[in-house]
Amino acid sequence: MNNTIQGFSSQLRFTGLSGLDTETIISKLMMAERIPLDSLKQKRTVIEWKQEAYRDISSSLIGFKSKFFDIINRSSYMLSKNSITPMKAESSNSSFVTANATADAKPGVYNIKVKKLATSAKAESDGGISPKISGEVKIEELANLQGKKMVVTLDGVTKVVTLENFEYSEGLTEPELMEKLQQTLHRALDKAFGLKDKGDSKFIVNYDSKNLTIDTTEGVTKLMISDPNDGTSALSVLGIDNGATNRIDLRRTLESLSQDIPLNINEAGKVVFTINGKIIEADKNDTLKSVFEKINNDQILNVNIS
DSSP states (O other): OOOOOOOOOOOOOOOSSOOOHHHHHHHHHHHHHHHHHHHHHHHHHHHHHHHHHHHHHHHHHHHHHHHHHHTTOTTOOTTTTTTTTTOOOOOSTTTTOOOOOOTTTOOOOOOOOOSSOOOOOOOSSSSSSSEEEEEEEGGGGGGGGGGEEEEEEETEEEEEEEEEOOOTTTTTHHHHHHHHHHHHHHHHHHHHOHHHHHHHSEEEEEEEEEEEEEEETTTTOOOOOOOOOSOBBOHHHOOOOOOSSSSOOSSSSHHHHHHTTTTOOOOSSEEEEEEETTTEEEESSBBHHHHHHHTTTTTTTTTTOO
């Protein structure tokens, strides 16, 4: 029997051999040859998977470090004071009560009961600091007061006040004339500016002997009296200076102010007072402005006067 290989294909198929599955035999032979190569491919695939996993872990660690341990990222920096505070406090009404929880805070609900509301601290002098408008009345000229005028400015509102119904009589004593003058001034001022909500006057008119004073009641601040400049002025009779005001001139010395407001000047020419437990000493020749500046610049006092 003459067996010959008659053909060769890409599948290594042998023909002419009867009874033998040459294709299967060759396929298994080739499979055996590929085992080492397949093993290497599998190892390479496993290594690639490990590399990819390492890259993912490395990327996650870098991102974690960048987010939580980079001091530039203040909002998420784990070593900041805010990040290591594990507790949080919330108020049911933050308009009245707020709270901050520390690391030692214990969980729970806390109720706050207000027994008494606090008031802001303030300091008040025994006497008023704004001077009254004053003048020495010329008793002998009161007979000419009827119909006289003065310009009064009260908190920015200016009125011409006419002194009417002043009944002068030569038989009246000086105190009686001053009382009538007081009543006339009060009526004229109330007529010009009206009364307060509860029917009280906005002005206080007093006299001591021939000395007349005009002041404002609580809630009214700035008062100025001036000449109408039309020949009908009452200021000369009342002894009040043109442009007189109850506002303090900061350029005035303490000695000058002591004539209008209660200031105690000692024998050494000093004014001594206490603020927040600290003794302040000023010279009688110091201006009110310089005293204010001295107080405001004292860091220990922690006071601001304006």
